[in-house]
Amino acid sequence: MEGQFDDGRRIERTLDVAVSFAEAPGAPPRLAEAIRYAVFPGGHRIRPRLCLAVARACGDDDPAASDAAAAAIELLHCASLVHDDLPCFDDAAERRRKPSVHVAYGVPVALLTGDALIVLAFETLARGAARSPARLAALVGLVARAVGSPAGIVAGQAWESEPQVGLSVYQQAKTGALFAAATVTGAAAAGSEPMGWRLLGEYLGEAYQVADDLRDVACRQEEVGKPVGRDVTLGRPNAAALLGMDGALRRLSDLAHEAMEVIPDCPGIEALRAEILAQTRLFLPARLAQSLVA
Amino acid sequence: MEGQFDDGRRIERTLDVAVSFAEAPGAPPRLAEAIRYAVFPGGHRIRPRLCLAVARACGDDDPAASDAAAAAIELLHCASLVHDDLPCFDDAAERRRKPSVHVAYGVPVALLTGDALIVLAFETLARGAARSPARLAALVGLVARAVGSPAGIVAGQAWESEPQVGLSVYQQAKTGALFAAATVTGAAAAGSEPMGWRLLGEYLGEAYQVADDLRDVACRQEEVGKPVGRDVTLGRPNAAALLGMDGALRRLSDLAHEAMEVIPDCPGIEALRAEILAQTRLFLPARLAQSLVA
Numbered sequence: 001m002e003g004q005f006d007d008g009r010r011i012e013r014t015l016d017v018a019v020s021f022a023e024a025p026g027a028p029p030r031l032a033e034a035i036r037y038a039v040f041p042g043g044h045r046i047r048p049r050l051c052l053a054v055a056r057a058c059g060d061d062d063p064a065a066s067d068a069a070a071a072a073i074e075l076l077h078c079a080s081l082v083h084d085d086l087p088c089f090d091d092a093a094e095r096r097r098k099p100s101v102h103v104a105y106g107v108p109v110a111l112l113t114g115d116a117l118i119v120l121a122f123e124t125l126a127r128g129a130a131r132s133p134a135r136l137a138a139l140v141g142l143v144a145r146a147v148g149s150p151a152g153i154v155a156g157q158a159w160e161s162e163p164q165v166g167l168s169v170y171q172q173a174k175t176g177a178l179f180a181a182a183t184v185t186g187a188a189a190a191g192s193e194p195m196g197w198r199l200l201g202e203y204l205g206e207a208y209q210v211a212d213d214l215r216d217v218a219c220r221q222e223e224v225g226k227p228v229g230r231d232v233t234l235g236r237p238n239a240a241a242l243l244g245m246d247g248a249l250r251r252l253s254d255l256a257h258e259a260m261e262v263i264p265d266c267p268g269i270e271a272l273r274a275e276i277l278a279q280t281r282l283f284l285p286a287r288l289a290q291s292l293v294a
Numbered sequence: 295m296e297g298q299f300d301d302g303r304r305i306e307r308t309l310d311v312a313v314s315f316a317e318a319p320g321a322p323p324r325l326a327e328a329i330r331y332a333v334f335p336g337g338h339r340i341r342p343r344l345c346l347a348v349a350r351a352c353g354d355d356d357p358a359a360s361d362a363a364a365a366a367i368e369l370l371h372c373a374s375l376v377h378d379d380l381p382c383f384d385d386a387a388e389r390r391r392k393p394s395v396h397v398a399y400g401v402p403v404a405l406l407t408g409d410a411l412i413v414l415a416f417e418t419l420a421r422g423a424a425r426s427p428a429r430l431a432a433l434v435g436l437v438a439r440a441v442g443s444p445a446g447i448v449a450g451q452a453w454e455s456e457p458q459v460g461l462s463v464y465q466q467a468k469t470g471a472l473f474a475a476a477t478v479t480g481a482a483a484a485g486s487e488p489m490g491w492r493l494l495g496e497y498l499g500e501a502y503q504v505a506d507d508l509r510d511v512a513c514r515q516e517e518v519g520k521p522v523g524r525d526v527t528l529g530r531p532n533a534a535a536l537l538g539m540d541g542a543l544r545r546l547s548d549l550a551h552e553a554m555e556v557i558p559d560c561p562g563i564e565a566l567r568a569e570i571l572a573q574t575r576l577f578l579p580a581r582l583a584q585s586l587v588a
Contacts, residue, residue, distance in 0.1 A: 026463070027444030031452035035443060083409065088401045107382045111405065112452045115377065115412060119442035122416045126434035133427035140420035140434060148413035149329060150321030158325035158406045169320070 010063075011048045014071040015039055018124045022116060034105040034113040035120070038078050043096055044282045047182040048074040050204065053275040054186030054197060057268035061190055065135055068128020069185035072121040072143055077178060079117035080153050082110055089157065090230060118147070129189070138188045146181030153177050160236055167237045171209045172202065179205025196264040203259035204280070210252045211283045213239040249285070256280060304357075305342045308365040309333055312418045316410060328399040328407040329414070332372050337390055338576050341476045342368040344498065347569040348480030348491060351562035355484055359429055362422020363479035366415040366437055371472060373411035374447050376404055383451065384524060412441070423483070432482045440475030447472050454530055461531045465503045466496065473499025490558040497553035498574070504546045505577045507533040543579070550574060 019039055023032040048070035055066035085092040085100040086107060092100050102110035122140060129136035149155045156174030159165040180201030184194035216231050217240040231238035240248040259276070263269055313333055317326040342364035349360035379386040379394040380401060386394050396404035416434060423430040443449045450468025453459040474495030478488035510525050511534040525532035534542040553570070557563055 022443040024444045026449075028449050028452040028456050028459075030455055031443055031449060079409075083405065086405070088405060106455065109452060109455050111377065111380070111382060112448050112455075115373075115408070115441075115448045116443045116452075118409060118412050119438050119446070119448065122434055123438035123442060126431050126438065130431050133431050136431055136434070137420050137424050137427050140416055140430070144413050144417035144420065147409075148417060149316040149325055149410045150318040152413070154406050154409045154413065155320075155322050155325060158322040158403060158410075161324055161400065161402050161406075162322050165322075 007049050007052045008045065010052065010067055011045050011070055011074065012040075012042075014067040014124075014128075015042075015074060018071050018075065018120055021123065021127075022120050030105060030109050031112055031116065034101055034109050035116055037104060038082050038101050038113050038117060039075065041096065042074070042078075044279075045074060046208070046279055046282065047077055047178055049279055050179065050201070050276070051182040051186040051189075053272055053279075054183050054200075055190045057266045057272040058187050058190035058192040059267060062129075062132050062135070065129045065132050065139070066186060066189035068125050069139055069143070069189040070182075071128070072125045072139075073146075073178060073182050073185065075117050075121040075124065076143070076147050076153070079114045079121070080147075080157070080178075082117065083114040084157060086110060089160070090234065092230070132189075132191075135188060135191065138194065139185055142184050142188060142194060143181055146177040151177060160234075165237060167239060167242055168206075170237050171206055171239070175209040175212075176202045176205035179208065192266070199262040200259055200264075203255050203262065204276070207252055207255040207259060207280070208283055210239045210248055210255065211285070213241070214245065214248050214252070214285070217241060217245070252284070256284060301343050301346045302339065304346065304361055305339050305364055305368065306334075306336075308361040308418075308422075309336075309368060312365050312369065312414055315417065315421075316414050324399060324403050325406055325410065328395055328403050329410055331398060332376050332395050332407050332411065333369065335390065336368070336372075338573075339368060340502070340573055340576065341371055341472055343573055344473065344495070344570070345476040345480040345483075347566055347573075348477045348494075349484045351560045351566040352481050352484035352486040353561060356423075356426050356429070359423045359426050359433070360480060360483035362419050363433055363437075363483040364476075365422070366419045366433075367440075367472060367476050367479065369411050369415040369418065370437070370441050370447070373408045373415070374441075374451070374472075376411065377408040378451060380404060383454070384528065386524070426483075426485075429482055429485065432488065433479055436478050436482060436488060437475055440471040445471060454528075459531060461533060461536055462500075464531045465500055465533070469503035469506075470496045470499035473502065486560070493556040494553055494558075497549050497556065498570070501546055501549040501553060501574070502577055504533045504542055504549065505579070507535070508539065508542050508546070508579075511535060511539070546578070550578060 019036050022035050051070040051073055052066055060066055081095055082101045084090050085095055086102055093103050094100060101113055125139050129139055146152045147154055151173050159170045180198050183197040183201035187197045188194040313330050316329050345364040345367055346360055354360055375389055376395045378384050379389055380396055387397050388394060395407055419433050423433055440446045441448055445467050453464045474492050477491040477495035481491045482488040537545060
């Protein structure tokens with residue numbers, strides 16, 4: 001059985017196979033190129049790593065299904081980045097230290113790249129969960145709810161077009177939903193009851209968003225690889241702007257500690273806790289990550 | 295058992311239930327409103343009617359599954375209209391005799407409406423085919439291939455961003471793919487082998503596209519409810535512009551006749567033939583539709 005150190009390889013391999021289907025003969029060449037450009041090279045792949053870690057803690061008895069769930073979630077994350085970067089939203093010129101998709105390929109191809117990635121996510125689920133048809137229905141439903149309306153990442157982005165929005169509702173939809181999808185689909189792909197895993201994903205997602213807000217306000221562009229201070233410029237809710245830096249750090253600490261408390265009992269709980277700690281170190285301030293071990 | 299005269303009601307009811315899920319409490323109000331605006335009132339609902347007609351010809355032993363397939367295909371058609379109308383593509387101010395979604399709700403909400411409709415289509419499949427998990431995998435795969443890359447409607451739209459494209463490849467992806475999805479998912483939802491039904495959908499889709507091209511060149515705006523002559527303005531392949539009006543009419547006639555020839559043998563073949571004729575009358579020139587009866 002593969003362990004967490006193989007997860008990166010599993011994720012890249014599954015994403016590569018998925019993207020290869022979209023690049024098959026007959027594809028419009030620029031669209032096919034833009035799809036690969038949007039997915040590779042990736043960031044930390046935090047969401048699919050979380051999905052695989054939960055699947056492993058639940059026994060991971062159908063690795064093709066958990067691979068598919070992890071890849072679907074990352075493809076949807078990539079789709080949201082491509083669309084969010086468009087001029088009508090963030091108008092971001094860079095993403096992951098290279099030109100954003102619409103800068104490299106133009107707005108029409110970028111818009112279609114996002115659309116194609118959404119579709120590819122569901123296609124990947126259908127292929128990967130073919131041996132577990134009963135699990136497929138759960139996976140498609142869980143992933144769809146994490147992305148669409150009323151409470152998925154598309155709804156989260158749509159809150160930016162509303163005159164009023166609460167910070168918590170916005171962050172839960174914009175970021176928490178896909179983290180929650182990572183934990184619940186990890187469990188569902190392994191045949192476990194998924195709903196007990198939702199809170200873990202929601203807490204981690206909100207923690208990630210608060211950490212991102214802190215970076216948005218505090219860091220220099222070189223350190224995060226994308227334009228900073230944009231939330232304030234764009235009038236978006238930002239935890240650090242609303243709560244102050246100290247308040248946001250306290251919120252982050254609370255969320256990270258709560259996440260560790262709500263991990264459901266499962267065969268691999270100790271290993272999972274360690275993996276989540278290792279992953280949260282990638283986005284938590286060092287001092288805060290250290291405090292979680294205590 | 296319900297017949298073809300109930301299909302309209304079945305389709306509207308299933309679409310209404312699907313859209314209701316996206317409007318559930320917590321949804322961003324403008325996004326929820328725009329999603330309903332994009333789906334209702336509809337056009338002729340030709341694709342979902344075709345899907346249900348094929349399902350009935352194959353026995354329609356799980357109406358919830360065929361309803362879901364029909365609704366999913368219509369939701370994806372609506373998604374493609376919303377995105378295609380955006381300023382970066384057709385920049386169409388009207389659709390179905392009312393302001394297009396981005397004119398009514400702005401470009402950001404329109405883009406997210408298309409995204410949410412794509413997701414809602416797959417969510418609708420997962421809910422509707424829950425009792426037939428083995429059919430769900432086939433349905434998700436067939437629908438995804440009709441929409442994504444390399445050969446679905448998103449790829450069809452992307453061909454407009456390529457320096458060169460053949461008319462047939464373009465029309466097959468842009469229109470044929472979703473018509474083919476209507477026939478193959480109708481069969482799959484009823485538990486029949488789907489692939490024998492692909493050609494029927496492809497011929498009907500190409501016929502519909504050629505008829506649309508003829509209208510684009512020939513009709514006045516009042517008659518079709520959207521700006522006409524746009525293909526030429528936008529430099530898009532158009533059968534009437536490429537083949538001439540007479541050539542396009544001959545092509546249309548050939549396609550319609552070929553479609554009637556390739557209907558697979560099935561219990562309800564005579565009724566299906568009659569239904570397809572009734573439907574094609576909605577988009578074929580009257581004289582040509584008449585000739586198909588012979």
